[in-house]
Amino acid sequence: MQALTESGAGTEARPVPRSPRRLHESWILDHLRRRGRASRAELVAATGLSRATVSALTGELLAQGKVVVTEPATATGPGRTPQALALNPAAGLVLGLDFGHSRVGVVAADAAHAIIGSATRPYPRSTPWETRCAIAVRLARTVLAGGAPRLAAVGIGIAGSISGRPAVVEAIRDAFTDAFGVPVRTDNNARLAGLAESVWGAARGVPDALYVRLSSGVGGTVILDGRVHRGRGGAAGEFGHVCIDPTGPLCRCSNRGCLECYVGVEAVLAEAGGTTLAELGAALDRGDRDAAAVVAKAGQRIGLVLAGAGNVLDVPHVVLGGDLTVLGEHLVRPVRQTLARHLHANPDATVGLAELGDLDGALGGVALVLHDPSIPFTGPLAPRHLTGTA
Amino acid sequence: MQALTESGAGTEARPVPRSPRRLHESWILDHLRRRGRASRAELVAATGLSRATVSALTGELLAQGKVVVTEPATATGPGRTPQALALNPAAGLVLGLDFGHSRVGVVAADAAHAIIGSATRPYPRSTPWETRCAIAVRLARTVLAGGAPRLAAVGIGIAGSISGRPAVVEAIRDAFTDAFGVPVRTDNNARLAGLAESVWGAARGVPDALYVRLSSGVGGTVILDGRVHRGRGGAAGEFGHVCIDPTGPLCRCSNRGCLECYVGVEAVLAEAGGTTLAELGAALDRGDRDAAAVVAKAGQRIGLVLAGAGNVLDVPHVVLGGDLTVLGEHLVRPVRQTLARHLHANPDATVGLAELGDLDGALGGVALVLHDPSIPFTGPLAPRHLTGTA
Numbered sequence: 001m002q003a004l005t006e007s008g009a010g011t012e013a014r015p016v017p018r019s020p021r022r023l024h025e026s027w028i029l030d031h032l033r034r035r036g037r038a039s040r041a042e043l044v045a046a047t048g049l050s051r052a053t054v055s056a057l058t059g060e061l062l063a064q065g066k067v068v069v070t071e072p073a074t075a076t077g078p079g080r081t082p083q084a085l086a087l088n089p090a091a092g093l094v095l096g097l098d099f100g101h102s103r104v105g106v107v108a109a110d111a112a113h114a115i116i117g118s119a120t121r122p123y124p125r126s127t128p129w130e131t132r133c134a135i136a137v138r139l140a141r142t143v144l145a146g147g148a149p150r151l152a153a154v155g156i157g158i159a160g161s162i163s164g165r166p167a168v169v170e171a172i173r174d175a176f177t178d179a180f181g182v183p184v185r186t187d188n189n190a191r192l193a194g195l196a197e198s199v200w201g202a203a204r205g206v207p208d209a210l211y212v213r214l215s216s217g218v219g220g221t222v223i224l225d226g227r228v229h230r231g232r233g234g235a236a237g238e239f240g241h242v243c244i245d246p247t248g249p250l251c252r253c254s255n256r257g258c259l260e261c262y263v264g265v266e267a268v269l270a271e272a273g274g275t276t277l278a279e280l281g282a283a284l285d286r287g288d289r290d291a292a293a294v295v296a297k298a299g300q301r302i303g304l305v306l307a308g309a310g311n312v313l314d315v316p317h318v319v320l321g322g323d324l325t326v327l328g329e330h331l332v333r334p335v336r337q338t339l340a341r342h343l344h345a346n347p348d349a350t351v352g353l354a355e356l357g358d359l360d361g362a363l364g365g366v367a368l369v370l371h372d373p374s375i376p377f378t379g380p381l382a383p384r385h386l387t388g389t390a
Numbered sequence: 391m392q393a394l395t396e397s398g399a400g401t402e403a404r405p406v407p408r409s410p411r412r413l414h415e416s417w418i419l420d421h422l423r424r425r426g427r428a429s430r431a432e433l434v435a436a437t438g439l440s441r442a443t444v445s446a447l448t449g450e451l452l453a454q455g456k457v458v459v460t461e462p463a464t465a466t467g468p469g470r471t472p473q474a475l476a477l478n479p480a481a482g483l484v485l486g487l488d489f490g491h492s493r494v495g496v497v498a499a500d501a502a503h504a505i506i507g508s509a510t511r512p513y514p515r516s517t518p519w520e521t522r523c524a525i526a527v528r529l530a531r532t533v534l535a536g537g538a539p540r541l542a543a544v545g546i547g548i549a550g551s552i553s554g555r556p557a558v559v560e561a562i563r564d565a566f567t568d569a570f571g572v573p574v575r576t577d578n579n580a581r582l583a584g585l586a587e588s589v590w591g592a593a594r595g596v597p598d599a600l601y602v603r604l605s606s607g608v609g610g611t612v613i614l615d616g617r618v619h620r621g622r623g624g625a626a627g628e629f630g631h632v633c634i635d636p637t638g639p640l641c642r643c644s645n646r647g648c649l650e651c652y653v654g655v656e657a658v659l660a661e662a663g664g665t666t667l668a669e670l671g672a673a674l675d676r677g678d679r680d681a682a683a684v685v686a687k688a689g690q691r692i693g694l695v696l697a698g699a700g701n702v703l704d705v706p707h708v709v710l711g712g713d714l715t716v717l718g719e720h721l722v723r724p725v726r727q728t729l730a731r732h733l734h735a736n737p738d739a740t741v742g743l744a745e746l747g748d749l750d751g752a753l754g755g756v757a758l759v760l761h762d763p764s765i766p767f768t769g770p771l772a773p774r775h776l777t778g779t780a
Contacts, residue, residue: 020409208622210702222702229614231704232598233736238701241734243694253734304633305698311628312600312612312699314621344631344643346623 024049025057029066029087033370033377034199034226036113037070037084058085065090070112086112091377092152095140095180096365098189099158099172101125101216104136105362108143111152111370111377113200117143118359129168133175140179153182153375155365157189159217163234183375185368191237192364193321193354194221195228199367201355202319209317210309211354212239212302214324218260222313227371240264242305259305263298265323271297277326284330295327296334303338314345321354328353414439415447419456419477423760423767424589424616426503427460427476448475455480460502476502481767482542485530485570486755488579489548489562491515491606494526495752498533501542501760501767503590507533508749519558523565530569543572543765545755547579549607553624573765575758581627582754583711583744584611585618589757591745592709599707600699601744602629602692604714608650612703617761630654632695649695653688655713661687667716674720685717686724693728704735711744718743 027047031038038046043054061067062085070086089110098105102125108116121139123132144151154176162169169186176184194203194211203209203223212220218240222229229236240260241253248257261267265277272294274280283291306318318339324331336351343349356363369375417437421428428436433444451457452475460476479500488495492515498506511529513522534541544566552559559576566574584593584601593599593613601611608630612619619626630650631643638647651657655667662684664670673681696708708729714721726741733739746753759765 020413023410023413220702224614224619229703231735232706233704235735236702236704238704238735241732242698242701243732246690246694246728246732255732255734258734300636304636308632308695308698309702311632312610312626312702313619314623314626314628316622338636342631342633342636342645344645344648345621345625345628 021057024053025061028054028057028061029377030373032067032085032087033111036199037086039082039084041082043085061085068112087377088112089114090150093144093147093150094152094366094369095144095154096192096362096368097136097140097154097156098192098359098361098365099132099136099156100189100361101159104132104139105359106136106139106143107359107362107366108140108147109363109366109370113366113370116147117145118362119143120358129171130175133172137175137179148180151180151182152377153369153372154180154184155192155368156184156186157192157361157365157368158186159189161235162186162188183369185365185372185375187364187368188219188237189361189364190217190219190322191221191228191230192368193356193360194223194237194319194364195367195371196356196360196363197221197319197321197354198223198226198228200363201360202321202352203317206317208313208315209319210239210306210313210315211237211319211321212306213354214263214265214302214320214322216265216323218264218322222309224313224315239305239309242308244301244305259301262301263324268294268298268324277323281327281330284327292330295330298324299331299334300338302331303335304342306335307339307342310339310343310349311345316346316349318349318351319354320351321356321360325353411447414443415451418444418447418451419767420763422457422475422477423501426589427474429472429474431472433475451475458502477767478502479504480540483534483537483540484542484756484759485534485544486582486752486758487526487530487544487546488582488749488751488755489522489526489546490579490751491549494522494529495749496526496529496533497749497752497756498530498537499756499760503760506537507535508752509533510748519561520565523562527565527569538570541570541572542767543759543762544570544574545582545758546574546576547582547751547755547758548576549579551625552576552578573759575755575762575765577754577758578609578627579751579754580607580609580712581611581618581620582758583746583750584613584627584709584754585757585761586746586750586753587611587709587711587744588613588616588618590753591750592711592742593707596707598703598705599709600629600696600703600705601627601709601711602696603744604653604655604692604710604712606655606713608654608712612699614703614705629695629699632698634691634695649691652691653714658684658688658714667713671717671720674717682720685720688714689721689724690728692721693725694732696725697729697732697734700729700733700739701735706736706739708739708741709744710741711746711750715743 028043031046040054044051067085068088070084089112091111094109096107103120103122105120107118119139173184190213193213197203197211207226209223220237220239222237241258243257245257249261251258251261272280272291418433421436430444434441455478457475458478460474479502481501484499486497493510493512495510497508509529563574580603583603587593587601597616599613603609610627610629612627631648633647635647639651641648641651662670662681
């Protein structure tokens with residue numbers, strides 16, 4: 001008989017608390033790590049603890065310097081604005097990186113989710129990984145400026161499969177471990193973009209959502225209960241390789257008729273007879289019927305795959321991201337219509353555009369490490385974090 | 391800003407423990423409720439607690455009579471057989487029922503997962519719900535025999551949508567509450583069949599699995615981390631209404647080209663020109679090529695929908711259940727081949743046949759209430775459970 005691990009949330013281990021106070025404190029800190037800042041009322045709602053317990057515990061956390069008082073995330077209208085709490089920014093900085101096919105993006109943030117700086121740098125598609133890493137490390141140092149000694153961890157997104165390319169992943173990890181001497185985490189960059197949208201963007205405040213990134217490649221993220229669903233082999237979110245016609249065109253994955261073959265940017269441009277997305281967008285805006293038909297068909301195909309996933313998961317919100325979304329409502333409308341028709345489990349599901357732009361994957365790298373319970377962000381940096389910095 | 395509930399597992403609330411001992415004890419009891427019986431080593435693996443803690447806590451639970459020593463679930467070869475623990479059967483009996491389109495199934499079990507009795511009774515498809523409930527209550531009393539005073543809860547599966555038929559659900563709940571005076575829980579019966587397979591059948595010991603029930607209707611279950619994923623609106627698992635061709639035949643759900651239109655039992659029989667599944671099975675066994683082509687096509691369509699869900703969720707195991715599975719390997723082979731080709735996220739995913747037979751839905755009703763943390767099963771029945779029994 002196989003022993004089962006019944007612990008709650010996907011790949012994250014359930015911590016064994018030493019006392020109820022420690023356990024409840026960990027729920028508060030976990031929420032602040034995930035959401036950046038929260039009022040005491042939000043902490044009550046999020047943890048299920050009583051108002052008195054939250055008040056007592058946050059008082060202790062403030063006294064210990066683990067938590068600070070900060071501005072609320074959004075204005076709440078006239079009247080007294082409730083205080084927001086956040087992790088102490090002195091707990092350390094986080095670097096998020098996104099290695100795309102032809103550029104790297106970098107974001108530096110503190111433990112309170114405040115963005116310290118960001119930058120992107122292009123490279124030719126043929127650039128070897130060693131060079132890409134060297135470019136990225138230099139760029140990261142610029143973004144960190146004088147903050148490098150306070151760096152606590154690095155989260156890195158990579159285009160394409162993680163599990164299928166262990167050598168690339170190891171080379172990237174080694175480069176950043178050597179450069180900064182802090183923990184390094186990696187994940188697929190489309191998945192990280194979806195994580196970032198769920199923390200800061202179009203899926204903020206929605207516990208369950210599907211995110212699809214439509215660029216040259218098509219990938220995505222499944223958010224369940226506010227967390228990334230990674231799947232047993234870590235490969236969940238492969239929307240691009242859902243087959244829509246087994247007799248369709250050959251895909252780079254060696255199967256036929258995958259969604260990516262039809263709605264990847266190059267496929268859409270080829271069908272529309274255009275050369276750039278800007279050109280296609282202009283054609284749509286001046287009412288070109290052929291262009292509209294091509295984009296409507298792409299939207300229907302995306303909608304059908306999302307409706308399939310939605311029927312299985314019953315998810316109330318879908319976010320579209322990636323280069324193709326510059327087509328805006330021309331693309332969103334047919335997706336929305338197809339979902340309304342075919343999402344039997346939840347016909348009221350909403351569709352929105354991603355909000356975070358080019359730095360979505362790098363922001364997801366920041367969230368990746370902030371959400372990782374194995375990396376501590378409570379209190380000023382321990383001396384071991386200061387060793388090995390450049 | 392919307393407050394988020396970050397609590398762990400789907401629709402089940404995270405309990406707020408009063409002490410770490412209580413919390414750890416609840417993990418042990420929760421595992422026994424879910425799995426029926428477990429050795430101390432399995433409890434260590436499942437809870438993440440130390441061997442010493444598990445030993446101390448189970449010692450207390452045994453002394454309190456909440457837990458008993460029992461036979462292990464399976465023989466473990468030569469040598470000393472480790473003791474298994476289970477909830478005290480005196481904590482109460484559970485009734486599981488499954489209202490199909492033309493029959494009701496009933497199972498009675500104790501808190502240690504031992505089956506006390508079972509029965510099924512047919513009724514015409516036109517039978518009104520009032521009559522169905524009266525038939526089921528009589529049948530349940532027969533199955534319980536003298537055990538009715540020990541009844542703790544009733545779990546009921548219903549064919550078709552739960553959320554869309556509140557009046558039917560209320561009538562059923564009322565009938566059983568009036569008859570037995572204990573908590574009553576309801577769910578879709580295809581979902582409960584999948585839950586039962588994950589507890590006792592073909593998905594036992596697999597934390598993540600997809601279950602599809604292929605009968606007149608097509609439904610199913612998504613198991614993630616050993617728990618049923620219900621979705622935000624409670625409608626997850628609608629494999630039957632995943633669209634495979636938007637220009638396809640009209641479905642009873644009012645959309646076109648849903649999987650159910652192609653692989654529901656009646657659709658397969660109509661395409662094969664046969665009148666019964668037994669007849670179709672006989673044709674397959676004597677090598678009828680037309681029959682084989684029809685069943686292969688059905689299997690490919692099922693496989694394609696499962697591959698789509700598998701690419702999004704990265705799930706390692708798939709279970710096929712329902713009436714259509716009497717076709718055995720004739721059906722399973724094309725499903726397996728299609729998954730191997732199109733399940734990009736996990737090409738090694740395995741496919742198996744359901745193991746629990748006609749009582750799967752009723753067994754799922756038993757699991758539904760045993761897994762519900764709001765129904766206590768720890769220690770002899772409280773007096774309130776004894777009121778209102780017939």
